Amino acid sequence: MKLSDKAEEILEAMWIAIEENGKEFADIKEIGIDPEDQSYAELTGLGLIALKERRAYFIKEGKEEGRQTIRRHRLAERLLMDVLDIRGEEGDRRACQFEHLLKEGIDTKVCIMLNHPATCPHGKNIPQGECCSEARNSGNLGVLPLTELKANEEGEIAFIQTKDSNKMHKLMAMGVLPGNRILLLQNFPSYIFRIGYSEFAIDTDMAREIFVRQ
Amino acid sequence: MHCGFCGHDFNEKEGIQGCKNCPMAAGCKMIKCPKCNYENPAEPFWLKRLKVFFTKGASKSLL
Amino acid sequence: MSLFRKNRSYHAGQSASVSAAKKVALVGNPNVGKSVLFNVLTGSYVTVSNYPGTSVEVTRGVSTIKGQPFEIIDTPGMYSLLPITEEERVARNILLKESPDVVIHVLDARNLERMLPMTIQLIEAGLPTILVVNIMDEAERIGISIDIPRLSARLGIPVIGAATTTKRGVSEIRRSIAEFDPRQQVNFNYTSKLENDLSEIASLLRGEYRLSHKAVALLLLQRDNEVAELVKRLEGSGYQDIAVKVKEKTFDRRESFHLDLSMERRAIVTDLIRDVFKAPDKRKVTFSEKLSRWTVRPLTGIPLLLIILYFGLYQFVGVFGAGTVVDFLEKKVFEGIFTPWITEVVKHLIPWETIQELFVGEYGIITLGIRYAVGIILPIVATFFLFFSILEDSGYFPRLALLVDRLFKRIGLSGRAVIPMVLGFGCDTMATMVTRTLETVRERIIATFLLALAIPCSAQLGVILALLSKEKGALFVWGGFMLLLFLSVGFLASKVMPGDRPIFYMELPPMRLPQWSNVLTKTYTRMQWYFIEILPLFILISILLWFGKITHLFEKMVEWFSPVMASLGLPKETAVAFIFGFFRRDYGAAGLFDLQTQGLLDARQLTVAAVTLTIFIPCVAQFLIMKKERGLKIALLIGVMVSCIAFGSGYLLNKLLMITEIL
Numbered sequence: 039m040k041l042s043d044k045a046e047e048i049l050e051a052m053w054i055a056i057e058e059n060g061k062e063f064a065d066i067k068e069i070g071i072d073p074e075d076q077s078y079a080e081l082t083g084l085g086l087i088a089l090k091e092r093r094a095y096f097i098k099e100g101k102e103e104g105r106q107t108i109r110r111h112r113l114a115e116r117l118l119m120d121v122l123d124i125r126g127e128e129g130d131r132r133a134c135q136f137e138h139l140l141k142e143g144i145d146t147k148v149c150i151m152l153n154h155p156a157t158c159p160h161g162k163n164i165p166q167g168e169c170c171s172e173a174r175n176s177g178n179l180g181v182l183p184l185t186e187l188k189a190n191e192e193g194e195i196a197f198i199q200t201k202d203s204n205k206m207h208k209l210m211a212m213g214v215l216p217g218n219r220i221l222l223l224q225n226f227p228s229y230i231f232r233i234g235y236s237e238f239a240i241d242t243d244m245a246r247e248i249f250v251r252q
Numbered sequence: 253m254h255c256g257f258c259g260h261d262f263n264e265k266e267g268i269q270g271c272k273n274c275p276m277a278a279g280c281k282m283i284k285c286p287k288c289n290y291e292n293p294a295e296p297f298w299l300k301r302l303k304v305f306f307t308k309g310a311s312k313s314l315l
Numbered sequence: 316m317s318l319f320r321k322n323r324s325y326h327a328g329q330s331a332s333v334s335a336a337k338k339v340a341l342v343g344n345p346n347v348g349k350s351v352l353f354n355v356l357t358g359s360y361v362t363v364s365n366y367p368g369t370s371v372e373v374t375r376g377v378s379t380i381k382g383q384p385f386e387i388i389d390t391p392g393m394y395s396l397l398p399i400t401e402e403e404r405v406a407r408n409i410l411l412k413e414s415p416d417v418v419i420h421v422l423d424a425r426n427l428e429r430m431l432p433m434t435i436q437l438i439e440a441g442l443p444t445i446l447v448v449n450i451m452d453e454a455e456r457i458g459i460s461i462d463i464p465r466l467s468a469r470l471g472i473p474v475i476g477a478a479t480t481t482k483r484g485v486s487e488i489r490r491s492i493a494e495f496d497p498r499q500q501v502n503f504n505y506t507s508k509l510e511n512d513l514s515e516i517a518s519l520l521r522g523e524y525r526l527s528h529k530a531v532a533l534l535l536l537q538r539d540n541e542v543a544e545l546v547k548r549l550e551g552s553g554y555q556d557i558a559v560k561v562k563e564k565t566f567d568r569r570e571s572f573h574l575d576l577s578m579e580r581r582a583i584v585t586d587l588i589r590d591v592f593k594a595p596d597k598r599k600v601t602f603s604e605k606l607s608r609w610t611v612r613p614l615t616g617i618p619l620l621l622i623i624l625y626f627g628l629y630q631f632v633g634v635f636g637a638g639t640v641v642d643f644l645e646k647k648v649f650e651g652i653f654t655p656w657i658t659e660v661v662k663h664l665i666p667w668e669t670i671q672e673l674f675v676g677e678y679g680i681i682t683l684g685i686r687y688a689v690g691i692i693l694p695i696v697a698t699f700f701l702f703f704s705i706l707e708d709s710g711y712f713p714r715l716a717l718l719v720d721r722l723f724k725r726i727g728l729s730g731r732a733v734i735p736m737v738l739g740f741g742c743d744t745m746a747t748m749v750t751r752t753l754e755t756v757r758e759r760i761i762a763t764f765l766l767a768l769a770i771p772c773s774a775q776l777g778v779i780l781a782l783l784s785k786e787k788g789a790l791f792v793w794g795g796f797m798l799l800l801f802l803s804v805g806f807l808a809s810k811v812m813p814g815d816r817p818i819f820y821m822e823l824p825p826m827r828l829p830q831w832s833n834v835l836t837k838t839y840t841r842m843q844w845y846f847i848e849i850l851p852l853f854i855l856i857s858i859l860l861w862f863g864k865i866t867h868l869f870e871k872m873v874e875w876f877s878p879v880m881a882s883l884g885l886p887k888e889t890a891v892a893f894i895f896g897f898f899r900r901d902y903g904a905a906g907l908f909d910l911q912t913q914g915l916l917d918a919r920q921l922t923v924a925a926v927t928l929t930i931f932i933p934c935v936a937q938f939l940i941m942k943k944e945r946g947l948k949i950a951l952l953i954g955v956m957v958s959c960i961a962f963g964s965g966y967l968l969n970k971l972l973m974i975t976e977i978l
Contacts, residue, residue, distance in 0.1 A: 207400050208820050211345045215394060217577040218429055227613055227721040228730065228819065235425035235457065239611075239717035241729070241819040254480075256707035256837070257734060259824025260346065261480045263354040282745070282844070284752070287346065288821075290712075290734060291749055293840035 041084075043138050044077040046107045052087065052094050053104035058162070063093040109165045110145050111137040112158035117148055119159045129159070153180045184229060184248040187222045193250035195220050200247040212238045214248055253283070257290035264294065336377065336384040339492055340415035342406060342437070344430060345392035346822075347423045348449045350374075352479045353389040356489070371405040381493045388415065396436045396530065397537050404541070410442060411525050411545075417495050419488070421447045424454035424461055424476070427592050432580040435503055435587075438472060441527035443497040445473045447488060452478040458595040466591045471501030505579045512536065512564050519557045522549030535561045536572065603826045610714040610826070620718065623711075627702045628740075633780030636698030637691075641781065644690045657681055673861050678869075684857035688850055691778060691905045696741075696845055697838070699776075703741060704837040708829035712737065713821050720819045726802060727761045727809025729754070729817035735762050739770035742845065744937040746770070751944060757814030763945055764808060767937065767957050769801040771904075771929045778904035779925050782911055786918040788978055793925050796968060800930070804960070852936075856898045869894075879962065883927060884969040885920050896928055898935055903928055918978040919969070927965030930957065 041049075048071055055064040066073045066089070073092065081087045086100035096104060114136040118124045124132055140148060146169045149155075154170045157163055173180070181196045195218050200206050213233040214220070223237070224230040229245040231238055254261055264283055282291035339356075341349050354361075357376025366373050374389040390409050391402035398404040410418065420437055422430035427448065437444045448461060467474035473491045477484025504510060516532035524531050524545075534542040535557070543561075547554045565572065609615040658675045665671050675682045706712065712734065720730030732753055739746035743766050750762040771779060783790040863869030876890035888910060896903020907924055910916055916924060941950040972978050 203400065205818060207402075208818075210394055210399070211392065212820065212822065213344075213426065213429060216573070217581065223608075224611060227719075228611075228717040230611060230717065230823065233426075234423075234429050235454075237607075237823040239713070239720075239730075239819070239821045239823055241720055241724070243816065244818060244820055254833075256704075257712050258822055259710060259713075260822075261348060261351060263351055286350075288731075288752070290752075291738070291745065293837050293844065295836055296840055296843065299836060 041103075041107075042077050042080060044071055044075060045080050046138060047071060047134075048077060048081060048094070049086070049100070049104040049107045050111055052096065053101075053108045056096065057101075057104070063090075063095050066092045066094055069094070105165045106145075106167075107137070109167060110140040112162065112164040113137075113145055113148050113152070113155070114140055115158045115160070116152055116155050116164070120152060120155075125159075150180075181249050181251050184220070184222060184231070184245040184250055185225070185242060187225070187250060187252075189222060189224050191252070192219060192221045193252045194218070196249045196251040198248055205244060205247065209244065209248065212236075212240075220248075220250060253292060253295070255285035255288065255290055256292050258285060258288040260285055260287040262286055336386045337416040338386045338388060338413060339378075339417045339419060340388045340390055340409055340413070341419050341421060342390050342393050342410070343421040343433070344394060344423070347421050347430075348479045349392075349421045350389060352419075352421055352447065352449070352477075352485075352488070353387060355479055355482060355485050357387050366405045366408070369401055369405055371402050373405065373409070378489075380489045383493060385492060388413070393433070395433055396440060397534060397539055398541075414525055416443060416497075417445060417492055418442045419445045419447055419492070421449050424448045424451045425457070425459060427461065428584055428588060431584045431587060432577070434470065435580060435583060436530070438470065438500065439503060439527065439533075440530035441500070443495060445475070445488070445491050445495065446470065447479075447484070448474060448476045449479055451476045451483065452481060460593045462591045462593075466587070469501070469587050469591070503583050505583075509575070509579060512568075516557065516560055516564065519553065519560060520546070520550065521553055522546070524549070533576075536565055536568070537576070538565060603828075607714065607823070607826045610711065611717060611823075613718070616714070616718050620715070623706070627706070628699075628776075629780065629784075631702055632695065632698045632776070633784055637695045637778060637781030638784070640694035640698070641691055644694060645686070649686050649690045654682055654686070669865060672865070673858070676861065676864075678857055678860035678864055680854050680857045680861075683860070684853040685850075687902060687905045688846070688853045691908060692849065693842075693846065695778065695781075697842055699741060700838045700841040700845075701834070703737075704834045704841070705829045707837065708827075708833045710824050710826040713823050714826075716821055717819075717823075724816070724819075725809070726765075726805025727812060727814075727817070728758055728805070729819040731817075731819060731821065732758060732762050735766060736770060739766045739772065740776055741772065741841075743767070743770060743772045744934070744940050747937055747940045747944060753817070755814055755817055757812050758817050760945060760949060761805065761808045761812060763941055763949075764953050764956075765801060765805055767941065767953050768804060768930055768960060769797055771797075775904040775929065778908050779929065782904075782908055782921060783925060785911075786921060786978070789918050789922045789925075792922050792968075792972070792978065793929075796926055796964070797929060800960075800964065852898070853902065856895070856902060859898075860895075883923055883962070883965045884973070885924055886915055888915055889920075889924050892924070892928060893931065896931060896934070902934075903931075919972045922972065922978055923965050923969045926968055927961050930961035930964055 048069055051069040051071075052064040055061050055068070066078075071077065078087075078089060078094075081100070082089060085098055086096070086103055088095045088097045111133065115129065115133040118129045118133050118136060146167060149167055149169050150173075154166075154173050155164055182193075187193060195214060195216050197216055198206060198209055198214060200209075213236065218233055221232045222229065223232055225245075228239045228241055231240075253264055262285060283294050284291050341353055343349050353374065353376065356378045358378070361374060361376045363372055363374050365371065371391050373391070376387045376389075378385045378387050388409060390406040393403050393406040395403075396407060398407050409415070418437060420434050422434070434444065434446050446466075448463065448466075451461070454461065461476060463474050463476045473495070475484050475487045475491060477488065479485065505513070513529055513532045513536070516535060517528035520528045520531060526534075531542060531546065535546065543558075546557060550557060568575065610619055654675075661675045661681070662671055665674070672679060674680050677683070715737070716730035716733045718730075719733050723730055723732055732750075735746040735749045735753070738749055746766050747763055750759045750766070753759050753762060779793070780790070783793055860869060863872070872894055873887060873890045876893060877887035880887050880889050880893075889907070892903050892906035892910060894903075895906040907916075907921075907928060911921060938950060938954060941953060945953075
């Protein structure tokens with residue numbers, strides 16, 4: 039569904055008022071878009087919302103559409119902060135522009151790239167998309183540091199993230215190379231893992247630098 | 253020889269003998285593992301001779 | 316020195332033949348027994364030199380096989396033809412620039428699947444490769460079987476199953492080197508898309524490379540700068556086209572080329588080892604593995620450690636070694652038989668009383684020096700080293716290291732430092748030397764300090780255990796105090812000392828039942844070393860003490876010390892033990908032993924004396940090593956701090972015990 043930017047902002051404001059603040063409707067005065075604006079007509083025309091005496095209600099697919107817009111907005115916020123490192127007011131402002139681009143599957147890709155975040159930088163929930171529940175059902179957690187594995191969980195080494203070539207060297211000598219299977223045997227007091235037929239112990243600092251795909 | 257700490261197998265010649273410039277009376281006969289630096293005691297000479305004697309005998313009979 | 320000598324003989328005797336000799340390069344991961352194979356092949360004609368322009372050492376040697384000379388090169392560890400580290404770069408440069416006639420890839424049979432991709436790369440590069448599947452004995456032990464002839468047929472190169480530590484397969488390796496036929500090659504095919512990309516690039520290459528064009532193309536695709544430089548040099552004007560093509564292909568595959576490539580190689584390996592590599596379906600969880608699990612889980616590992624310490628150190632070394640055996644040797648053998656006899660003999664032979672004193676007097680060489688060495692120290696170190704060697708041979712130490720790593724991090728050390736600490740219970744001097752192996756200067760200084768301060772050496776420990784176990788509670792006060800001191804001083808030191816957090820990593824070799832031949836050899840060697848080391852010192856100290864006695868210097872020193880002793884609530888005779896202790900810690904403890912036997916110390920005094928003496932100044936040898944390893948400034952600083960802490964702790968503990976009346 040192709041909506042104007044303003045129409046999307048109306049949906050977001052309504053979704054927050056109704057779904058998160060528990061009201062029955064959204065007061066048009068509080069939405070922050072001129073009540074005379076034609077984007078209201080756009081939304082009523084599509085049968086997404088209904089207006090009664092300056093009160094806005096979701097009807098039919100309106101609620102789902104609102105959910106998706108809020109999801110895109112908060113994903114945009116995460117993307118700007120986590121990946122592009124744009125924070126604060128600047129981040130909020132850019133996120134408002136950015137969210138409108140995250141359509142037609144791009145939101146899904148962003149969501150996968152960010153490893154299905156649950157909250158926005160302000161701590162509010164990001165409504166789940168299909169990709170999130172799929173990932174959850176498959177039990178696929180994406181790429182994790184070794185410290186996040188439980189004892190007796192197995193994975194494939196994705197990459198090693200260290201600036202210290204000395205450490206890199208030592209890890210490589212233990213067979214910690216991308217593509218190898220790694221079985222975590224114990225995580226306290228030290229991390230013990232098995233690669234092939236050999237067992238090794240490392241400390242938390244090193245374990246944090248090994249990234250594993252499950 | 254077999255390192256007592258990390259289990260690395262190495263040749264005595266590879267091991268690091270740090271004790272040569274040690275100020276202690278007789279110097280020690282420790283051989284350090286090239287991998288983990290653990291100090292392993294060297295086999296005494298006579299024991300080595302004994303082992304060589306036996307293994308030589310064995311391999312000769314095989315040939 | 317010995318290296319230098321070998322060097323010269325090598326050049327004098329062999330240089331003419333070396334130039335004509337064929338070259339054999341050993342390549343492979345670290346820790347697969349490459350160096351053992353190298354030594355087996357070469358014997359003693361070995362040179363070690365830095366590879367030009369690097370700090371990486373390369374070892375070369377000569378071997379004569381079937382009357383033909385071969386130069387054997389032991390390359391640094393290598394995981395793939397695409398280098399990441401400097402060592403790998405050097406290893407590849409040897410392959411590229413020195414054009415070895417034979418390349419021997421050594422790998423670990425247990426990890427065949429993981430290491431075969433490298434073999435594939437070598438073959439693909441057109442290098443004259445022999446594969447040595449090493450560590451077969453261990454692999455077979457855990458139930459792995461490898462069909463070597465079939466693997467050889469599939470790879471199209473000679474493959475030899477070996478266990479180089481027991482020389483298995485070595486004669487076959489020598490034969491393969493001598494009879495090597497470089498023509499046998501098999502092609503491994505990637506997916507058609509990758510093959511197309513590679514051949515598009517390879518078809519543009521005109522130059523003569525040491526590696527096959529396909530391998531060069533593959534390295535170009537992996538954006539290997541060194542190879543790109545080489546291609547630029549060799550191709551001249553043609554390089555432009557190649558660079559464009561490579562850029563185009565790498566861009567196409569930018570998302571996951573490395574991943575794709577490793578997947579494709581893995582697929583090839585999977586085909587190669589089908590029906591060749593058979594591992595037991597279910598890993599047999601052996602008893603040694605179960606035991607290993609128990610030792611590393613805190614819940615079971617810590618009780619297990621305490622049990623080991625109780626039975627090993629307390630019961631075996633303390634009660635049996637320092638108690639039963641010392642009693643027997645001291646009382647029965649020395650006091651009962653040997654001392655009276657030798658005193659008679661000496662008095663018979665030497666008429667002068669002063670000289671008699673030197674041998675059989677209060678501080679006589681025989682009656683003090685040798686009695687201490689044989690009667691008190693020998694049984695204690697013997698039992699300690701036996702206990703130590705059993706633990707060592709079972710593979711327990713790495714597990715101990717990982718168990719304490721978290722705690723040790725708090726005191727600025729990594730778990731690895733448990734080795735010098737454990738060795739310190741043997742001999743602090745030896746342990747101080749081992750601190751050199753810790754990764755950072757910070758760790759070394761902290762470890763040196765703690766060794767000097769809170770770790771009693773085996774002889775001292777044994778004697779102290781024997782002393783204190785006679786007084787109920789004294790042992791616990793002593794033990795608790797030392798542990799508290801160790802942790803709190805370590806914690807403070809780690810706060811004061813600047814520097815990086817240490818890192819900890821460690822391979823866990825399988826645990827095994829200690830082999831008695833190993834244990835006895837190690838115990839024997841350690842004891843022999845220790846004894847040769849201490850006996851002259853004990854004799855020397857006896858002479859010094861005798862000298863001090865006849866010149867009355869010694870009595871004066873005891874006088875000087877008596878105010879210090881008095882402030883600790885100790886009789887002035889204890890000063891003797893402290894003066895002994897400076898020469899050797901164990902000697903000092905043995906002196907304390909003597910005092911207690913004479914009934915001069917009560918429980919409180921004994922505990923205070925034991926604590927002070929344990930902390931007090933390291934022996935002369937340890938001090939010298941400290942100076943050598945850490946420099947005079949730090950050694951002196953540690954010495955002064957240790958002395959202050961020793962007497963300070965003694966003073967406080969004495970007051971504390973007097974007030975609380977625990978003892």
